[in-house]
Amino acid sequence: MILNETPIRTSKNYGINNIDIDDFSIPEIQETFEELNISGDVDEFTIKKEKNKIDLKYGNGEVLLKQIKNYSNVNFHIIVEGKKNKELQLEFDLTNKNQNLVDNILIEARENSNGIIIIKYLSSKNDKCYHNGLIKVLAQKKSNLNIIFVNMLNNKTENFTSIENILENDSKVKYNIIDFGGKNSITNYYTNLKGENSSNEVKTIYLGTSEQTLDLNYIVEVYGKNSIINMDVKGAIKDKSKKHFKGTIDFKKGSKKSKGNENEFCTILSDRAKSISLPMLLCTEEDVEGNHGTASRKT
Template sequence: MKIEEELNNINPIPVRTWNWLGVNDISIKEGLQDHRANSIKEGLQDHRAKYPQVLPGQKDNRFARFAAMSSKVGESRLWSSISYEGIGREASVQVLTRYNTGFYLETKPGEKVTDPVRISYSMEEGIPLIDNNAILVREGSEATIIVDYASMDSRKGFHNGLTRIYCEKDTTLTYVVIQKLSEESTHLGACAAKLEENAKVNYVLVELGAKYGVTNVQTDLLGKQSEAHMHTVYLGDRDRMIDMNYRINHYGRETKSGIEVKGILLDRCDKIFKGTIDFRKGAVKAVGEEEEYVVLLSEEVRNRSVPILLCTEEDVSGQHAASAGKIDENKLFYLMARGFPEAEAKRLIIEAAIRPMIDRIPEESIQRAVYEEVRRKLRNE
C-alpha cells in the first residue's frame, strides 16, 4: 500500500455545494502512516502487538464473545456486507487490511448488560494506532461501550480507526468515544452502523484533541421504528482543524433520528460540521432533527456548518438548525456582579452549555476527566 504524504479530498459531503465555501471535502498536510512501513524504514519489528486492548483478563460471561479482532471475524459475510468508505477509501482499506489492534464484541441474545465496557487505547512512542473494531448486538440485548483514545505524551502521533456496528431487533447500544490525543497528532475516526426493527443506538462523541480531527459516522435505519441519536461535544483551540461528517439514512417506517452538537472554538481553530439526515423512499412517518450550537471565543476562528436534509419520501418530518455566537453578555454581567472573576464566570457559562452532552457519559470518572481537559484548554495550558 502506497503511503501518501498528504490526504486530499477526504471526508466528502453527500451532496456537493459551491467549491468556494470549502466544505465539500478537506485536505490535510498529513498522510496515512503505517506500522509496517515504519518497521521496514526503521528496522523495527512489526508492532501488531504494541496496542493490546484493555480486555477482561478472563472470559466475560456477560457476552457471547469479547476478544481481539481477527481476520476470520473481520472478513465474515456480515461485516463485509457493510459497504462504507468512511473518511476515504484509502483510509478504510488501511484499517481493514493493515490494522495493528482492534476488538470484536458480540452480546448474548436477550442479555441486558448494565455496566459499561471500557476500552482504552493509549498512543506512545510515535507508533501509529490503526484499530479495526466490530460490535454485534444480538436480538433483545443492551450494552454500553466506551472507547477512549489518549496520548501518553505530547509527541506527534497518528490514529486511523473504523468501528462497524450491527444491531438486531429490539436492541439498545450506547456507544461513547472520547478523543484526547496530543496537540500534534492526527485522528481519523470512522463508524458505520446498521439497525434492524426497533433497534436503537445512542452515540456520545467527545472531540478534545489532535491537530487534525476528522470523523465520519454513518447510520442506516433499516428496520421499522429504529432510532439513532447523536450527541457530540467538541473544543477547538490553537491551530487545530476539526471536520465532522455525520449521516443518518432513514429506510424504515416510523424511524427516528437526532443530531445534537455543541462546541467551543478559540484561538485560530478551523472547524467544519456536516450533518445530513436523508429520508429515503419508503421511510413513511420518519422523523429527524439536527442542531448545532457553537460558542466563539476568538475573532480568528473559522466556523462552518452545513446541516442538510435530503428527502425522497413525502410523509416525513425533518428539522435542522445551526447557530453560533459569543458568550451572552447579560449572563456574564450577572455572574460578575455577584463576585465571580471574568475568567471564572466565562468558564461557568461554557460548562453550562456543554454539560447536557458530557452528562450523557455513563461513568462519572470520565465526566470529571473531560471537564478537567476542557478547563485546561480554556486556561491555554
C-alpha cells in the same frame, strides 16, 4: 489527501464538500499496539480478536480504509448478548512506543440485547502519534446500545475515525461523542436506519484549540418507517482552530412517519477561529418531519 466527501456536493468555492489534508503522509504501522486496557464487565461480553470485513458505505476515504483492511494492529469483534446492561471499556493510549494505532472494531448487538461500550483514545504523553480507526455497529432487532466515544488525543496527533451503524427493526443506538483531540481530527459518521421503529441518537461535544482542524461529517439515511434520528452537536472553538460540521439527514422513500432533528451550536471564542456548517436535510418521502437548526455566537 481528500477525505470526508459530503453525500451531495455544493459549490466547491464554499470549501466544504470535502477536506484536503496536504501536510500529511500516511505513516508505516507497527504490527502490534500494546497500550490497550480493557476493563468493565469484561466477562459479560464476547470479545474476539479477529479482522472484520471492511464494507462501509462512506467511511474516511479509500486510502485510509485500505490501511485498516491491510495493516490494522487492533482488531476486535465484540458481541453483546442478553439484557444485562453491562459496561465494557476499551482504552487506547498512544505514546512514543505505541505511536500508530489502526483499529478495526465490530460491535454486534444481538437480538434483544443491551449494553454500554466506552471507547477512549488518549495520548497521555505529548508525543506526535497517529490514529486511524473504524467502529462498525450492527444492531439487531430490539437491541439497545449505548456507545461513549472519547477522543482526548493531543493536538500533535492525526486522528481519523470512521463509524458506521446499521440498525434493524426496533433497535436503538445512542452515541455520546466527546471530540476534543487531534491536530486534524476527521470523523465520518454514518447510520443506516434500515429497520422500522429504529432510533439513533448522537450527542457530540467538540472543542477546537490552537490550530486544530475538526471535520465532522455525520450522515444518517432513514429507510425504515417510524424511525427517529436526533443529532445534537455542540462545541466551542478558540485560538486559530477550525471546525467543519457537515450533518445530513436523508429521508428515503418508504421512511413514513419518521422524524429527524439536527442541531448544531458553535460558540466561537476567538476572532481567528472559523466555523463552517452544512446542515443538510434531504427528502424523498412526504410523510416525515425533518428539522434542523444551527447557531453560532460568542459567549
